[in-house]
Amino acid sequence: MELKLYASQERKRLVLNGSGQWVDRFSVTGVIVSLVALVFLSVVTLTDISLRSLSSHGVRGLFELNGLIMAVIISGFLSLVFIQRRNIQVDVMGKMAGSNQLGVALVSALAEAVMMIGLSWVVCLRAWDAYQYNETTVVTGMGTTGFWIVTSVVMIFGTLLVVGRNLAQWGRLILTKAYLEEGFLRGLGVVVAAFAISAVLLFVFLTPEYGMGLQASIVFIALYILIAAQIPVGVALALLGVTSLGLLLNVESAFVITQNEVARALTSMDLAAIPLFLLMGNFATWAGLSGDIFKVGTSLVGSRRGGLAMASVMGCGGFGAICGSSIATTATFGKVAFTEMEKRNYAHSLTAGCIAAGGTLGALLPPSVVLIVYCVVVEVSIRDAFQAALLPGLLALGMYIIAIMVAVRVKPDLAPTIEKFDWATARKALIQAWRPTILFLLVLGGLYGGFFTTQEAASVGAVLALAFAFMSKDFGWKEFRSSLLDTAINSGAIYIIFIGANIFAGFMSFSDVASLILNLVNVDVTPHWVILLALVVFYLLLGTIFDTMAAVLVTAPLVVPLILGMDYSLVWWGVVTLSLVEIGMITPPLGMNVFVMRSVVGDRLQLTSIFKGVTPFLLADLVRIALLVAFPAISMWLPSVLN
Incomplete structure (x- = not known):
């Protein structure tokens, strides 16, 4: 047989x-x-x-x-x-x-x-x-x-x-x-x-x-x-x-x-930032920047109960801001952090759950590849969207840390006993993390400060990450070639779906689907909170089945007319949409990040254990979505100040 x-x-x-x-x-x-x-x-x-x-x-x-x-x-x-x-x-x-x-x-x-x-x-x-x-x-x-x-x-x-x-x-x-x-x-x-x-x-x-x-x-x-x-x-x-x-x-x-x-x-020079940011993320991975970020988080909060889990989430957020990909962040930190937590007797469910959930920060914290595509499609400023996503991204990071604190308080056996804080080790880790620090300051600082366009910031990041990679002993022609191929495949897939979506949107514009949607859902009569609640539920369900990019592009022609009809900001809605579909990446039964985490750990862990581990983070996400929808100022305050 x-x-x-x-x-x-x-x-x-x-x-x-x-x-x-x-x-x-x-x-x-x-x-x-x-x-x-x-x-x-x-x-x-x-x-x-x-x-x-x-x-x-x-x-x-x-x-x-x-x-x-x-x-x-x-x-x-x-x-x-x-x-x-x-x-x-x-x-x-x-x-x-x-x-x-x-x-x-x-x-x-x-x-x-x-x-x-x-x-x-x-x-x-x-x-x-x-x-x-x-x-x-x-x-x-x-x-x-x-x-x-x-x-x-x-x-x-x-x-x-x-x-x-x-x-x-x-x-x-x-x-x-x-x-x-x-x-x-x-x-x-x-x-x-x-x-x-x-x-x-x-x-x-x-x-x-x-x-x-x-x-x-x-x-x-x-x-x-x-x-x-x-x-x-x-x-x-x-x-x-x-x-x-x-x-x-x-x-x-x-x-x-x-x-x-x-x-x-x-x-499109806006879309040109996508392969450059992906290239930056690949070079940063080979340069070992994920390890530097994880060591800093471990040295700062590792002495608390559940500290390594918190450090993993912080590391996922920091590395996600470099590579801009949820799946890449989950895969990278699955290798970096899982073994370290396993050595210190962390429960497998919490270990895998915090990495899978932390990986979703990769698409929300700028520079986000999906957010770039959304901005190009709906024709809003990428820089404004990056600014609007920063506080919600930090909010997500903070709530994940709170979720870990609550989880280990309720079930102390999830994490081992507290280790003693060592300031000398923390200072050494902070000094060693000079490479990601410089990358953050140049790319995000230049972008938020208005010194660079999105494409220029991506170019600076790609060249700097390449320089850091060449400084690594393990980086050679094979790794350089692998980075190029991975960037090409992922960028090409994004361009193909973007081209397809634009052609499809051409038909949508001729069929006047915007008027159709507004006639079906009368925004002047239907309470706005009812429409928003329906959209939230719709995207949460869609995110469990659809890839993030696909979910955003396929639904944009249907949803954007409603958001404009209710006189809401498309920048704010982009942040909410991205948050919703990223939650779908850890939601049963088809959470993509959960499957990525499962492929990293292999037979050491069952899918049910990982889904069990992401439950506290899903609850935190639901609270976060409620806050983002109820208080748009969380997203829109920073752009209003910086601009």
Whole structure:
């Protein structure tokens, strides 16, 4: 029986990976070249900042050129996301598809190849437009055609790799006869049926005889069907957006809108901060900054009962402010802190629970990648949002510490006896933590003080973290390459879902979904607290199933009109939304951070124990959400003072 299972798994591996190493090598090489260019761009930006601080002049026209260069860089690593199938997806109908997910994976990969072909096509159209209208940059007068041609060539090459891998997968499916495996047809049938149902809904209802409200509702139903069937969220958004625009308007208009949205995403300097902040986080991890932060927290509060748990939460908050990712923070501190607490006889449930909960601070404390994407989508200031998120982030950190204090007071066996405080050790740890201190002061201080734009702050952080990494004995070419690849994959996945969401939002704007929402929920009649309570419950439930990024982008077209209709700040709502979906990352049954923590500790701990450990933090989160919703000033006070 075990032999048969092994043979089945090996056949699936051959179908999905097989002899595609050459595809990986080409794609990885392109990614490394692109991200080395990104590091170089960061150095140039740092030079520009230095020149501006020493004189009144910087690098002329750098901002415009940065956007065009970013288009080339981003296009260089999109193919790797598709080839390694690292797009963001939701496994809702996994049980319906059965244990054999090969058919689902193949159809999803086919949908990804279609999107990659479409992206290449619209980028080529953008290059043609630049040539036809002789486009130039405003400041330097440099032609943009060359940049768009290079971007097109890179995209076409990546598309050939993705399509080649896709054809090879279907070919190996036939050669290995993996389609005869038990459950293959069941999984294939589920995902094909999802596409068929969605197509029927669109072609039947997106016709003139039906109203805009019904059409928008049908498109959303089709979207959720595809997402539930494990089609990557960004791919589902893009395919449905283009198809719906084509049916609602015409094919030419659909491609024009898609071209504009893709070009806007690739050249956005606000979004350019995302790969730079992720690069900063990766370099900071290899430089050992997480260990420095954890040692400081341990030396300061380790002498209290539950002190190491408090230090872990503080460390997660500090490191989260560097890397901006909940999952990365949880994974990093799961390795750093779990073993230390285990050695000192902390209860496993509290140990894992505080790290999983502390990891959620990574997306709330600035610089937050998800918050950057939210700001770009709803068109609000990233700097204002970062300022607004600081106090709620610190509030979350404080309430987590209080939750630990209460938990160890109620159940003393969760933590060992108190150790003696050693001021000499604390002073030494504080001195050794000079690297994260400088990084905080330069990046966040420069950002809050108005000295840097978001992209400039990210560039400074990436270069500084790289310098710290090179100072580490364990950092070499292998670690540098790993940092680049991880940054490329995560950044590419974010760009793909952002592009898809923008194309989908194009359809939403033409269908006037904002008026539909405001007609359904009359904000002048319905009490605002009822609407806010419903939204809170909705996001808490959504966060248990959806990835944070997906939850924010998919729901924005529906929720933003309500927030504006009630005359609330979109900056405040962004902080609340982010807090809600981050709570979902530790909420049963599908808390993402809990599963990350489980993968770090392995068989030493059961999922039920981790969920039990996060319970005190969930209660603290509910109190925090109530405070943020009831008192918007918690979020909006700091921006009002700094601005």
